[in-house]
Amino acid sequence: MLWLKAWLEVRWRFVFLVGSILVVWLAPLWINATGVQPGVAASRQWMGLQLGSVLLYIFTAIYLAGSGINSQTMYAATTGFHGSMFFTLSLPVSRRRLLFVRTGLGALLTCILVVIMAGYILFLRPEATSAMQALVYMTRVIVCTMAVYALSVLLACVLDEMWQFMVACFFWIFVFMLQSKIEVVSRVSSLRGMSLNCYPITAPMPWTPVVASLVLTGVLLWISVLVVQRKEY
Amino acid sequence: MNDKLIDAHGLSKSYSGTPALRGLDLAVPRGSICGFLGRNGAGKTTTLKLLLGMLRPDAGEIRLFGEAVDAEASSIAARRRIGFVSEDKELYPFMSVGQTIRFTRAFFPGWRRDLEEKYLELFQLPLGKAVRKLSKGMRTQLMLLLAMARGAELLMMDEPTSGLDPAMTEDILRALADLAASGGTTIFFSSHQLAEVEQICDRVCIIDEGQAVIDGELDELKSQYRRILLTFDGEPPNALAGLAGIDHLRQRGRTASLLAHGNVDAMVDRVRELKPSSIEVRSVSLKELFLDHVRGE
Numbered sequence: 001m002l003w004l005k006a007w008l009e010v011r012w013r014f015v016f017l018v019g020s021i022l023v024v025w026l027a028p029l030w031i032n033a034t035g036v037q038p039g040v041a042a043s044r045q046w047m048g049l050q051l052g053s054v055l056l057y058i059f060t061a062i063y064l065a066g067s068g069i070n071s072q073t074m075y076a077a078t079t080g081f082h083g084s085m086f087f088t089l090s091l092p093v094s095r096r097r098l099l100f101v102r103t104g105l106g107a108l109l110t111c112i113l114v115v116i117m118a119g120y121i122l123f124l125r126p127e128a129t130s131a132m133q134a135l136v137y138m139t140r141v142i143v144c145t146m147a148v149y150a151l152s153v154l155l156a157c158v159l160d161e162m163w164q165f166m167v168a169c170f171f172w173i174f175v176f177m178l179q180s181k182i183e184v185v186s187r188v189s190s191l192r193g194m195s196l197n198c199y200p201i202t203a204p205m206p207w208t209p210v211v212a213s214l215v216l217t218g219v220l221l222w223i224s225v226l227v228v229q230r231k232e233y
Numbered sequence: 234m235n236d237k238l239i240d241a242h243g244l245s246k247s248y249s250g251t252p253a254l255r256g257l258d259l260a261v262p263r264g265s266i267c268g269f270l271g272r273n274g275a276g277k278t279t280t281l282k283l284l285l286g287m288l289r290p291d292a293g294e295i296r297l298f299g300e301a302v303d304a305e306a307s308s309i310a311a312r313r314r315i316g317f318v319s320e321d322k323e324l325y326p327f328m329s330v331g332q333t334i335r336f337t338r339a340f341f342p343g344w345r346r347d348l349e350e351k352y353l354e355l356f357q358l359p360l361g362k363a364v365r366k367l368s369k370g371m372r373t374q375l376m377l378l379l380a381m382a383r384g385a386e387l388l389m390m391d392e393p394t395s396g397l398d399p400a401m402t403e404d405i406l407r408a409l410a411d412l413a414a415s416g417g418t419t420i421f422f423s424s425h426q427l428a429e430v431e432q433i434c435d436r437v438c439i440i441d442e443g444q445a446v447i448d449g450e451l452d453e454l455k456s457q458y459r460r461i462l463l464t465f466d467g468e469p470p471n472a473l474a475g476l477a478g479i480d481h482l483r484q485r486g487r488t489a490s491l492l493a494h495g496n497v498d499a500m501v502d503r504v505r506e507l508k509p510s511s512i513e514v515r516s517v518s519l520k521e522l523f524l525d526h527v528r529g530e
Binding site for chain 2: 001004005008009011012084085086087090091092093094095229232233
């Protein structure tokens with residue numbers, strides 16, 4: 001039942017994201033591709049995809065990380081009420097399990113949306129792509145997006161949702177600015193790992209950002225478990 | 234069988250250096266209905282959260298159902314036997330009444346379908362209605378249904394009737410009294426409503442500034458305590474303050490009001506030696522006991 005509760009809690013976010021991706025991003029590109037000169041359209045599409053994909057991956061991960069186990073709505077967070085948190089915590093369930101279910105479902109839905117978006121990029125790509133190249137691209141995008149997701153999970157364990165959203169956004173903007181200035185950040189950045197601009201689809205697996213993202217994801221989720229287990233509500 | 238379902242000793246808890254509980258001792262025997270009273274900020278909600286494992290005590294020991302609750306596993310085991318109604322009465326707004334009942338039922342193997350149906354009918358809760366569209370009274374009723382139908386041995390409630398109209402309050406109090414009488418469920422609830430505590434409780438615990446100032450059977454407390462009203466020809470003598478067995482003394486002009494407990498007859502004999510012009514001994518209400526102990530006069 002915890003999975004059902006997690007789904008009911010997050011379903012409208014998922015629907016909103018699917019709608020946003022369809023209406024704001026995929027549909028215009030599709031229309032553009034059929035109504036403009038082929039060469040120009042393809043070039044515009046590709047620029048749009050490069051610019052928009054990373055932003056959408058990040059937004060999806062942050063938005064679906066939601067409110068940890070707090071079950072707080074945006075309204076509840078801003079008014080100081082605790083939502084249904086006390087009811088949840090009074091159930092005979094460990095906090096680790098509550099976090100696992102909520103985080104697991106959010107991660108699954110994030111992966112689904114990332115696969116849809118990355119799949120669409122592969123579909124519209126002007127050049128042919130081998131199955132291995134597609135697999136490498138999908139894998140690195142998912143792994144790097146999970147690092148973004150894990151940070152938001154941790155933030156959601158300690159902050160109200162409104163602050164979690166803002167802090168996560170500012171953090172990744174900061175990383176984006178830092179990666180052009182500091183070599184080490186540039187090499188390990190999850191943002192670069194998921195970017196088509198930095199690593200084209202034909203590029204081999206960029207192991208450094210991928211491994212760094214995996215480690216970061218593991219560490220952040222481990223800290224989240226510790227925080228939730230020790231937190232006082 | 235454990236005599237005390239809740240047994241806490243020396244509970245202390247501070248928030249950023251500000252003490253909320255200072256060595257609270259609390260005992261709730263099986264089968265009792267215990268009212269937990271105190272002013273705002275006295276430490277009632279903190280105590281309930283400590284008992285449910287939402288907070289950890291800085292010091293002290295908690296035993297629920299005879300078992301020490303000092304880790305998550307023991308807290309989970311205790312929560313299987315506890316029904317809880319929180320102060321804010323918040324449930325999942327994205328679920329319907331029916332979904333909320335099915336969701337909660339899944340965690341409690343001893344779920345009582347008969348009680349579920351009984352309270353659904355009594356409270357007239359619409360199964361298909363979204364929780365976010367329920368009034369506060371209906372949310373309280375739904376929370377009570379969820380707490381009572383799980384077959385809990387212990388019901389903990391944080392101001393269960395706050396914000397409810399008198400008719401609904403009466404319905405809920407009746408349901409609680411019925412549950413305790415028919416099912417043997419132990420009920421422990423915090424409240425500001427002294428009248429409702431007096432109506433259904435057989436035991437009270439009054440806390441003030443994080444410590445229990447009164448804890449015992451309500452009838453016993455009422456029989457132990459007496460108000461002694463004295464009138465003197467002049468100023469009341471200073472010796473009044475030094476009398477043993479006096480919990481509180483209030484003086485106004487030529488009159489003095491004593492709250493005494495224990496051997497009141499012996500107390501009256503001692504007071505007579507101070508030559509008052511009149512002595513009147515009255516029984517005390519729960520409200521008087523409460524006010525005299527928490528006002529700090």
